[in-house]
Amino acid sequence: MQTENQRALRRLSLRPFGALLFVSVAALVTGCRADGNTPPLYTEAPPAQSAVETPEQQAPEESTDGRALWFRGGDGRAAILARERNDHEGAVALLDRLLTREELSARDRAAALWLRGLEDLREDQFERAAERFAAARRDPSMAAVEGRLRVLEAQARLDAGDPAAALELVRELPNEGALASTILIIQADALQRTNQEDEALARYAEFLRRFSADARRHEVRVKQARLYLRHRPDDPEAQRQALELYERLMLDVPLSDYAAEAAERAPELRAKLPQPRSRAQASEAERRVALATIESELKRGRYASTITDVDAFLKRGGLAAGEKCEALYLKASAVFKQRKRAKARPVYDLAARQCKKAGEEHVTTLVKSRYQSARGRYAEGAYSKAARAFEALARDFADHSYADDGLVLAGESWAEAGDHARERKAYERSIAEHPDGDMAQEARRRLIVLAFTDGRHEDVLSLTDDPARAGATGVDLGKLLYFRGRALQKLDRASEAEDAWVAASEAAPLSYVSVQALSRLREVGEAALARGVAVLEGAGEGAAP
Secondary structure, eight states: HHHHHHHHHHHHTTHHHHHHHHHHHHHHTTTOHHHHOOOTTTSSSSOOSEEEEHHHHSEEOTTTTEEEESSSSSSHHHHHHHTTTHHHHHHHHHHHHTTTTTOOOHHHHHHHHHHHHHHHHTTTOHHOOOOOOOOHTTTTGGGGGGGHHHHHHHHHHHHTOOOHHHHHHTTTTHHHHHHHHHHHHHHHHHHHTOOOOHHHHHHHHHHHHTTTTOOOOHHHHHHHHHHOOOOHHOOHHHHHHHHHHHHHHHHSTTTTHHHHHHHHHHHHHHHHHHHHOOOOHHHHHHHHHHHHHHHHHHHHHHHHHHHHHHHHHHSSSOOOOOHHHHHHHHHHHHHHHHTTTTHHHHHHHHHHHHHHHHOGHHHHHHHHHHHHHHHHHHHHHHHHHHHHHHHHHHHHHSSSHHHHHHHHHHHHHHHTTTHHHHHHHHHHHHHHHHHTSTTHHHHHHHHEEEEEHOOHHHHHHHHHHSSSTTTHHHHHHHHHHHHHHHHHHHHHHHHHHHHHHHHHHHHTSHHHHHHHHHHHEEEEOOHHHHHHHHHHHHEEEEETO
């Protein structure tokens, strides 16, 4: 039986899927010796594979899900690895050498041209890159990715100063799917450079309408604003729209070059408005930009600047409660992120008071402030106060996403306070009141650990009775089944325990849970371990490389 298990694991290790867990699982199998002695795990390494590539290894591989894989070895594979470690000079040398080989298949030549074109882009050799992409996409083997190569070529043509060619390349491509946003930008840029400004403005507007969260939205806004002012310099409506775009940039990316341009152009545009803003409106707009700037500083880790700028902001006159709420929350977060959690708590409390005054519009910041204040209590070592604060948060905002998190942290706080009865009650509340919350599985896991600690193995069975119905999947499902097996083992129900551990491996065959389950199956015996190994083999059959 031992030999059969070792052979099965060896077969598994030769698959890309199985290699991920082979070392750990092989140690479990080899640990079962005929003489009954169980050595430590990881004492036997798998046999080393030959460094010499066989013809099969050099040949193109077809994956089990139909993908065609390029460059399993040789210069092509080495070039890919060089690019991954940012050794672009080495990648270029390898790709150039590869492309000189007359025996290189058309398929691999097209792939090499694609990679080499990407290196050309890095060196701003746009025309040369475009020619390589064009040559690559003409190969029939590239039919599935022809659209992607066409987009790369179009962008390279555009950057090389040939907008007409770029526009022609993407003219017939569908504006849908993963490439749609890039296609729209290429079309708009090319239309602008071929003096088709109205069509370009329409494409930019379509992009912002369809892809409002795209990473390039700020770039598109500044391009659209510039085009409005260049194409329609005396049109009041164009000036108004350009101003709106610039003001949005000052709020969204206040520390960027785009915002700097906006801050420079906006005053002149505001002066041309038929109805200038009142002093109060101007002051409110300035405060919004100031808060956005402080928030951006916090995101960039400029904690000292955040604190200083909030203090200066709070000295302004006429601040609304909502503005104080948001500013104080940013200051508290900066203190908190400096690993001064206890010192952040009083500032979060100040923020919470202002947020409560501000009403529904700032309820999320109120919840976050109270949550972080409770974490500050925990950091101070005031565990009972922290627990009560978390429970109050969950009670007052039962429908908020932070409610179940609060109950789990309340349980953790009660545990630190030594009150395990209240700890258990907090976890039970989390599951009962938020069965579909993202902390439900964590609360269940903690209840299981408590039950094991107290020797309540029947309670463990109740908590794991129907894990799938409880919403557990994948690794979470595997954990519950593993715990169920442990409880069954403690209750001397060995056969059921074995079945539970096999089921745990089936639920999460590519995780540490399956290794834990196999460790338990190894303790049961060779036949039980063989069942677990068979699960991994079956999972490996359908896994994609």
